[in-house]
Amino acid sequence: MTAATARAFPNIALVKYWGKRDEELILPVAGSLSLTLDILPTTTTVSLAPEAEADRFELNGREATGESLRRVAAFLDLVRSLAGSQTPAFVRSRNEAPTGAGLASSASGFAALATAAAAAYGLDLDARGLSRLARRGSGSASRSIVPGVAVWHAGDGDETSFAEAVAAPEMHMVIVTVDAGEKPVSSRVAMRRTALTSPFAEAWPRTTEESLAEMISACEAGDFTRIGRITETHALRMHALIQSADPPIRYLTPRSVAVFDAVAELRERGVEAYATADAGPNVVVLVQSADAEAVAARMEEFGRVQIAKPGPGVELLEGDA
Ligand code: PMV
Numbered sequence: 499m500t501a502a503t504a505r506a507f508p509n510i511a512l513v514k515y516w517g518k519r520d521e522e523l524i525l526p527v528a529g530s531l532s533l534t535l536d537i538l539p540t541t542t543t544v545s546l547a548p549e550a551e552a553d554r555f556e557l558n559g560r561e562a563t564g565e566s567l568r569r570v571a572a573f574l575d576l577v578r579s580l581a582g583s584q585t586p587a588f589v590r591s592r593n594e595a596p597t598g599a600g601l602a603s604s605a606s607g608f609a610a611l612a613t614a615a616a617a618a619y620g621l622d623l624d625a626r627g628l629s630r631l632a633r634r635g636s637g638s639a640s641r642s643i644v645p646g647v648a649v650w651h652a653g654d655g656d657e658t659s660f661a662e663a664v665a666a667p668e669m670h671m672v673i674v675t676v677d678a679g680e681k682p683v684s685s686r687v688a689m690r691r692t693a694l695t696s697p698f699a700e701a702w703p704r705t706t707e708e709s710l711a712e713m714i715s716a717c718e719a720g721d722f723t724r725i726g727r728i729t730e731t732h733a734l735r736m737h738a739l740i741q742s743a744d745p746p747i748r749y750l751t752p753r754s755v756a757v758f759d760a761v762a763e764l765r766e767r768g769v770e771a772y773a774t775a776d777a778g779p780n781v782v783v784l785v786q787s788a789d790a791e792a793v794a795a796r797m798e799e800f801g802r803v804q805i806a807k808p809g810p811g812v813e814l815l816e817g818d819a
Contacts, residue, residue, distance in 0.1 A: 535806035542614045546618055553570065669785070673782050
């Protein structure tokens with residue numbers, strides 16, 4: 499095959515990934531767990547271009563340059579080294595989520611790119627192999643290979659650090675986009691700064707592994723309340739850690755905090771809703787399906803609201819992106 503198209507969906511972590519123990523291999527300091535969504539996918543076509551001088555990358559109809567082209571080309575270098583190829587490629591990508599706004603566009607992006615590039619360059623990878631490959635583009639992308647709830651194991655090394663499915667009860671997510679702009683500090687830079695400067699960084703890997711073990715047992719038990727509590731606590735711990743870097747980084751805005759407050763108020767009224775946020779100001783509310791519409795209606799004053807269900811894993815598609 500000389501061209502292949504893949505589609506992947508974003509995932510939102512319930513136990514967050516924050517920090518690498520190996521920057522080159524993208525091995526995390528702890529495992530994490532997420533829900534892959536059924537909205538805001540990235541669809542990517544990789545076409546081998548033997549005549550071209552260098553890789554090209556087009557995102558949402560615009561030719562990319564600078565850092566985003568560099569990251570895609572570096573990822574293609576990795577795929578080429580595995581495939582024994584030197585052929586450049588043309589990558590065309592359509593991303594339905596706002597890029598770089600903390601809505602996991604790098605997760606869907608690198609999961610789709612890994613899968614399309616592996617097929618185009620003729621690498622024969624199973625889901626575990628694709629998860630390991632996607633991880634090298636962006637850590638959280640390892641989880642977007644998997645449908646529904648996925649655990650990404652920290653692993654002992656490259657071979658054992660991959661994501662796989664976990665049985666879990668039915669959950670929905672209400673995505674509250676309070677600000678669709680690009681975040682000021684990338685998660686890559688922020689993770690490094692946190693690890694180097696926060697006095698709390700030392701406690702993070704152990705406490706995250708504890709939260710992960712509790713989360714997996716709550717998922718297996720189908721205990722939504724425990725899943726929700728761990729989700730909100732772990733998200734706020736991650737933001738506390740990030741804020742404790744020097745110089746500090748604060749992703750949550752007053753509006754994000756207002757959403758967390760509104761979610762706490764819903765709980766006081768007996769609605770089971772729990773908030774989380776990635777490296778950006780937007781907030782995602784975890785609910786059971788029966789509550790999704792009512793919670794979404796309550797969130798409308800804070801920004802654009804979308805309801806997501808558990809989504810599929812990455813898929814190869816016919817045709818172009
Ligand atoms: O995969 P990256 O490098 O974009 O890191 C994502 C980190 C968080 O979204 C903040 C947390 C997570 O587990 O997805």
